[in-house]
Amino acid sequence: MGYSFKRLDRHGKPRYTACYEDLKGKVASAGTYSSKKEADKAWQRAEGEVGRGRDVNLKRGRQTFKKYVEETWLPNHEVEPTTMQSYHYSIYKHVMPEFGGMRMMDILPEHVRAWIKKLKKNGVSAATIRYNKVVLSAIFTTALNDQVAYIHPCKGVRAPTVPQKPLEIISPEQFDDLYRSLPDADSQLLVETAIEAGLRWGELTELRVCDLKTRSRILTVSRAVVEVNPKFHPDGKRFLVKEYPKDKEWRRLKLSEQIVDKLEDHIEVEKLGRDDLLFVYQPDTMTDRTPPSALDPDSLGWTEENTKGHRYRHGTLSAYNAAKCRCDHCKRAFAEYRARRRAAGKDNPRQPRRRETDGHIPANWFRNQVWKPALHNADLDSKIRIHDLRHAHASWLLAGGADLQVVKERLGHGSIATTERYLHTLDDADDTALAAFDKIRSRRRIDI
Numbered sequence: 130m131g132y133s134f135k136r137l138d139r140h141g142k143p144r145y146t147a148c149y150e151d152l153k154g155k156v157a158s159a160g161t162y163s164s165k166k167e168a169d170k171a172w173q174r175a176e177g178e179v180g181r182g183r184d185v186n187l188k189r190g191r192q193t194f195k196k197y198v199e200e201t202w203l204p205n206h207e208v209e210p211t212t213m214q215s216y217h218y219s220i221y222k223h224v225m226p227e228f229g230g231m232r233m234m235d236i237l238p239e240h241v242r243a244w245i246k247k248l249k250k251n252g253v254s255a256a257t258i259r260y261n262k263v264v265l266s267a268i269f270t271t272a273l274n275d276q277v278a279y280i281h282p283c284k285g286v287r288a289p290t291v292p293q294k295p296l297e298i299i300s301p302e303q304f305d306d307l308y309r310s311l312p313d314a315d316s317q318l319l320v321e322t323a324i325e326a327g328l329r330w331g332e333l334t335e336l337r338v339c340d341l342k343t344r345s346r347i348l349t350v351s352r353a354v355v356e357v358n359p360k361f362h363p364d365g366k367r368f369l370v371k372e373y374p375k376d377k378e379w380r381r382l383k384l385s386e387q388i389v390d391k392l393e394d395h396i397e398v399e400k401l402g403r404d405d406l407l408f409v410y411q412p413d414t415m416t417d418r419t420p421p422s423a424l425d426p427d428s429l430g431w432t433e434e435n436t437k438g439h440r441y442r443h444g445t446l447s448a449y450n451a452a453k454c455r456c457d458h459c460k461r462a463f464a465e466y467r468a469r470r471r472a473a474g475k476d477n478p479r480q481p482r483r484r485e486t487d488g489h490i491p492a493n494w495f496r497n498q499v500w501k502p503a504l505h506n507a508d509l510d511s512k513i514r515i516h517d518l519r520h521a522h523a524s525w526l527l528a529g530g531a532d533l534q535v536v537k538e539r540l541g542h543g544s545i546a547t548t549e550r551y552l553h554t555l556d557d558a559d560d561t562a563l564a565a566f567d568k569i570r571s572r573r574r575i576d577i
Contacts, residue, residue: 190234
């Protein structure tokens with residue numbers, strides 16, 4: 130049974146504190162008021178909330194956003210390590226600077242709207258703003274369930290519109306050019322397997338010999354590897370193997386005869402065991418480290434004038450340092466100069482830095498050392514990602530007449546609507562429609 134009692138404040142004026150029993154049977158305060166009538170109404174409201182199973186202890190709502198997130202939400206939120214890593218970056222980059230010092234009970238929708246407007250003014254992209262709002266909303270959804278907050282400040286607050294951009298699908302001709310530009314047979318086999326199977330990067334680089342049945346040509350996708358900061362890894366490592374792919378379900382797909390033959394030869398040549406990775410991080414063999422052919426600086430021409438009006442021959446140290454030229458020949462001249470000094474024990478030479486890995490291929494290393502140089506050599510858009518090979522796989526299948534449901538299961542999509550995005554995505558997809566339009570329009574001209 131609740132009650133209120135009279136006390137005097139520091140100025141000697143009477144005040145009335147409302148008390149009630151919380152869900153744990155402990156006496157808690159529902160606030161202090163200037164009249165007994167207001168205090169009685171407060172403890173009666175509090176008892177009513179307790180009767181409905183809600184804890185209205187205001188002390189929980191008085192904790193700061195930073196305290197709740199760091200001591201309650203982040204330690205007890207069960208998500209994938211990569212998601213937790215993304216949450217940490219988002220929270221400490223965009224959310225905590227705005228709300229960290231505020232009390233949970235004081236954060237209102239108007240503050241969230243002002244925060245979104247501020248991010249937009251600072252040039253943060255619409256997609257980033259939307260993601261940060263999702264993270265903030267997830268925090269307050271939990272806080273609402275924990276009875277720390279009594280309103281959800283993200284409800285009814287709109288984030289900027291993120292336009293749905295059309296998929297850019299690599300054509301078979303472009304893929305052939307890219308394939309020929311790859312530096313060696315291992316990287317060619319990896320990229321060809323990616324487009325033949327439509328796998329995600331984490332699924333592709335975790336493939337092992339035991340996953341491929343060469344006789345039936347069936348590939349089982351049952352695991353994926355993710356690369357995380359060691360502090361988010363249970364064992365403090367860099368690569369974490371998950372015993373399930375992204376869609377949480379194993380899937381089986383059939384490969385073409387020619388790619389299976391290549392994989393079988395690769396297994397035999399490399400003498401791979403049943404549990405060995407099909408594709409292993411080999412920085413010394415999977416990149417083209419052959420230097421450009423040496424040319425006489427006299428045949429390379431001159432740089433543009435620098436700020437002092439001087440020009441220098443390409444392929445010289447003067448062109449690199451004084452003219453700030455960064456062409457391949459000038460960079461090569463500077464690299465050779467540095468190499469000679471380091472070989473002589475000068476400039477504090479250090480061992481070449483190698484990526485920490487357990488054999489899995491780091492995505493960032495492959496992107497920068499293999500993928501982007503191949504795109505450049507093939508004269509393709511540098512924005513093309515290796516994940517776009519998965520998009521191309523789906524698009525090519527549907528353009529060739531494959532069943533939509535079969536493609537959905539092959540790629541492991543959770544919804545068929547996701548698979549439908551790949552319909553009519555090739556550049557020549559509208560040719561039939563244009564031909565039909567032209568046919569009717571031509572008939573109209575004849576009639577006139």
